[in-house]
Amino acid sequence: MIARVNNVTITTILIILNFIILVHGASKVPCYFIFGDSLLDNGNNNNLNTEAKANYPPYGIDFPNGPTGRFTNGRNMADILGELLGFDNYIPPFASATGREILQGVNYASGSAGIRNETGSHLGNQIFLDLQLQNHHNTILRMVDLVGNRVATNAHLNTCLYIVGIGSNDYINNYLVPKHYSTNSLYTPSQYATLLVQQYAQQLKTLYEDGARKIALFGLSQIGCIPQELQKHNTRKCVDSTNEAIQLFNEKLKSLVTNLNNNFPQAKFTYINMYSISSIMSTYINLNFLNYPCCNVSTTTAEGQCVSGQAPCHLRAAHMFWDNFHPTENGNVIAIMRAYNSFLPSDSYPMDISHLIQSG
Template identity: 45%
Template sequence: MTLVNTWLLLLITMSMTFYCSSSRALGGDPLVPGMFVFGDSLVDNGNNNFLNSIAKSNYIPYGIDFNGVPTGRFCNGKTMVDMLGEMLGLPYIPAYADPTTAGAKILGGVNYASAAAGILEETGQHYGERYSLNQQVLNFEGTLYQLRTQMSARNLTQCLAKSIAVMVFGSNDYINNYLLPSLYPTSHKYNPVEFANLLLNHYTRQILALYNVGLRKFLLAGIGPLGCIPNQLATGEAPPGSCVSYANEILEKFNVGLRSVVNQLNSNHTGAIFVYGNTYGAMVDILNNATAYGFYVIDRGCCGLGRNQAQMTCLPLSIPCPNRNQFIFWDAFHPTQAVNTILSQRAFSGPPSDCYPINIQQMAQI
């Protein structure tokens, strides 16, 4: 090999290593090499656009505050992971199902989240195709195969160990499974404690599968107060001004269990860090102190039809509310960009009551 070819090979190797360790983002070097996102519609950034599903948001007014372009995000603007990525110094994480998500584009991470997806394989099946938790883990393993062709095994190991995995699951297992007894038998087979344990057992197995292939930093988001979302309020099962208490009570079993899982995983896996995101606590704080945060509408969607603007979700070409920053909920299920801003900030730099045992900023420094 000539001296010129040797230097060329060295430069290529250094370039790949540098990209993995910095994923060049506007405004300077990022705090982590990448972010891998697993979850449901709260963090889906366009995967369902490419699936045979009725759970899609690839039309206006979705994205009205995302440069006026619908991307498949279930929000008027940015999701929580978009903002976390910005705070970490990363570019927008590409959707796994997008055919252009390949080559150097995957070096800063990939988003596998899918609307209607759950921890259980059958969750959300009435919406059509979706990437369940199991499938998202398999999709990640496909990404690993591609990454192995772009960097050495050592560099890949280091890249994965320093990257952050964000996991947002569980909501659909309740609102699109357990709380739909006419479509799913789970509420007849399991009491709330048994169902929470079922979910946590499945979830833990897949978290460990991701750990076993190299990921070491995990944010595991708890479930928010589903009894307070417009979809549940529209059932009429709660007095005016109140949330559906049963929905909130049963998912509490899952959240308490997930926090315990985090403690157990941290005890048993030295060299890794697992963090519990207290989504429930943060959302209850926002709901209870809405005006202090600048919100004046807490019980209905900005876009939708029927009771609480939630009996029919945001349809194509619907006219949304003009004062979106004053609404907590964008549609029947999802928060506005304004709420996502608060949730991401609390996850990034909040105290242990928001993000336990450490926050994302601290995790990035490890």
């Protein structure tokens, strides 16, 4: 019961009611924010000076609007999760998000981006995680302008789902390409993983300080099994040394989740074990079953990405990989279904996304 009603209290009530009107709907969370790399990017790289873009066919061949900047044939993981959450529309990219739609969420992900600012820079410009966080802060300022009150804005943000899927490029487009980066000669795999997770911890603290309370962190998949690594090492078997380096990062990230939950009891962080989930890739490779990319990939400019305008394979649902790096829509569906509702106990820690969004 409110003991004292004044202008501030009435104003706050009106602001909260305005929020309800603005973001009404049947979604399981009122808002959904996405940070990461090309696995989640839905158009932020389109107008950047970079080779890491996917706004041309055959990308998007199975997406209703055709090529949009999604690095796959259809929906990416962010899209599929948005559907599971009950959103009527796909969350817009920061590059084009306008007006009241930002109250339901924004996608900040950028192809070739990493935890480290220099990651992917040999491909051109990218929106690294620190810059994505700055973009999110700018979005919050726009939300305050729409709503008129930072307190109500924070209350709204506290109820949102945040997903962060980043770190793959810190290996694929940094540590594993000594031609362009010195990290491989400066750090052992263990030292590099420690360095990455330490920086990531500070970035996640920033996200928390900006109102995030339900955060799902996607670990790294079996990068040693992607077609690009197989071709680079001229092998048909997963590259063990790469996967071992990836697991060092994942183990430290899982420990970070424990620490974050202990240090920020008002928030809930969860780890999505993409390494375990992506084990289906190594199964396909061991069976030698359609483990090659569905589209014709470039060997020069934008190496490993689809060649513009060339027809892809017909049996896309049977392929795990669309190009040398990214899953097909079918692969994305498998991954997100297990992230949302764990198929195995190892798929998430301490909970899957369906339980994260229900947590208090």
